Amino acid sequence: MSTQVNPAVPDAAKRVTTLTLSEMKERGIPIAMLTAYDYTSARLLDSAGVDVVLVGDSASNVMAGHETTLPITLDQMIYHAQCVVRGVERALVIVDLPFGSYQGNSKKALASAIRFMKEAGVHGVKAEGGQVIKSAVKRILDAGIPVMGHLGLTPQSIYRFGTYQVRAKDEVEAKRLLADAALLEEAGCFSLVLEKIPAELAADVSSSIKIPTIGIGAGLECDGQVLVTHDLLGLTTDFNPRFVRRYARLDEVIKESVARYIKDVRNRKFPTEDESY
Ligand code: KIV
Secondary structure, eight states: OOOOSOTTSTTTTSOOOHHHHHHHHHHTOOEEEEEOOSHHHHHHHHHHTOSEEEEOTTHHHHTTOOSSSSSOOHHHHHHHHHHHHHHOSSSEEEEEOOTTSSTTOHHHHHHHHHHIIIIIOOSEEEEEOSGGGHHHHHHHHHTTOOEEEEEESOGGGHHHHOSOSOOOOSHHHHHHHHHHHHHHHHHTOSEEEEESOOHHHHHHHHHHOSSOEEEESSOTTSSEEEEOHHHHTTSOOSOOOTTOOOSOOHHHHHHHHHHHHHHHHHTTOSSOSTTOO
């Protein structure tokens, strides 16, 4: 039996492309995006029918245990992207340009994006920011590399924000965000992540641009949704913003399974004769 969760998606068996996503927006079919950092998870997400797999720099938090996304390096992200690409047959694979690999230097930005395309085989990159990264975004796009934008709460700027609270609640920041969304669309981005902004603003952005918006903590009116897979599966339990819905408690499953294993080892109940050679 198929595990496809979105049989309404056009050509569900075929590879998802940036064009598929724009068609999905036109047809009003919500886009499902999730993060992955390794082969096994990527394979599971892909076979479950997710449209976009994001090799997020949240790997810095959930894989490496850092407090922020800032420490992860380009080489480390390339390694994660290579693992994910090997596990995906259908979904579009997008990778985060990590902090320090694109800001303030469009030549460096292009070189980083090219490494991801050549060494990992991803289908595009994601970059945080609007006006300030315009030249980097344009240079990458000019090389034929698809770019996904990311506005609102952009975790690579956490030390400038000083807080992980909801962004663009005031009029000035909301107007700037709307302008940045238009600028990224005009520059040629194929899609835009909106993180932790008021649902009403996200709805305005989504109706004001033609490219699909993908929300995280940005309400229902975005053209798609994204979550960090570890949050959705209940592998991370100390991160509890209201936008996270836990579809499973794998922390409990894992701890219980490991405890049973330890008990069996201690009691010489594992392995049995059938499990031996
Ligand atoms: O790094 C990440 O996981 C992300 C998503 C939360 C959008 O950027």
